[in-house]
Amino acid sequence: MMDIKSVYDIAGRAMAAQLVRLNTVASNLANAGSTTGDPKTTYKPLKPIFETQYSDLVKKNGVATVDAVEVKEIGREPIKSYMPAHPAADEAGYIYKAAVNVDEEMVDMMEASRQYQNNVEVITTLRALTMRTLNIGK
Numbered sequence: 001m002m003d004i005k006s007v008y009d010i011a012g013r014a015m016a017a018q019l020v021r022l023n024t025v026a027s028n029l030a031n032a033g034s035t036t037g038d039p040k041t042t043y044k045p046l047k048p049i050f051e052t053q054y055s056d057l058v059k060k061n062g063v064a065t066v067d068a069v070e071v072k073e074i075g076r077e078p079i080k081s082y083m084p085a086h087p088a089a090d091e092a093g094y095i096y097k098a099a100v101n102v103d104e105e106m107v108d109m110m111e112a113s114r115q116y117q118n119n120v121e122v123i124t125t126l127r128a129l130t131m132r133t134l135n136i137g138k
Contacts, residue, residue, distance in 0.1 A: 051069045
């Protein structure tokens with residue numbers, strides 16, 4: 001259980017989780033073309049693990065948010081290619097590329113970016129409504 005204090009806390013945690021997601025996508029895309037001569041040293045794509053965090057009074061107020069609790073390697077095997085002339089090729093002439101699906105990463109990046117933008121909009125709207133409320137008394 002946790003104490004979620006406000007809408008700002010909910011949106012802030014969600015934005016932090018999406019930032020972790022965007023960082024893993026950036027890392028995966030940066031290493032998408034990397035090659036090596038040993039499958040054990042090939043870059044392993046990463047994905048964040050999200051966990052829903054409920055407020056202590058979730059039954060009364062329905063308040064929940066999300067946290068990125070861990071970043072894990074995806075269990076994909078590296079892409080094996082026969083390229084005997086490549087300087088990183090092993091004795092059998094194979095190189096190993098990172099198993100990063102660029103299309104999947106781009107979709108993940110767009111979705112994370114949109115979720116981040118949605119939370120920025122929540123904070124912006126809440127701030128505007130708070131200011132309007134404060135101006136009512138003037």
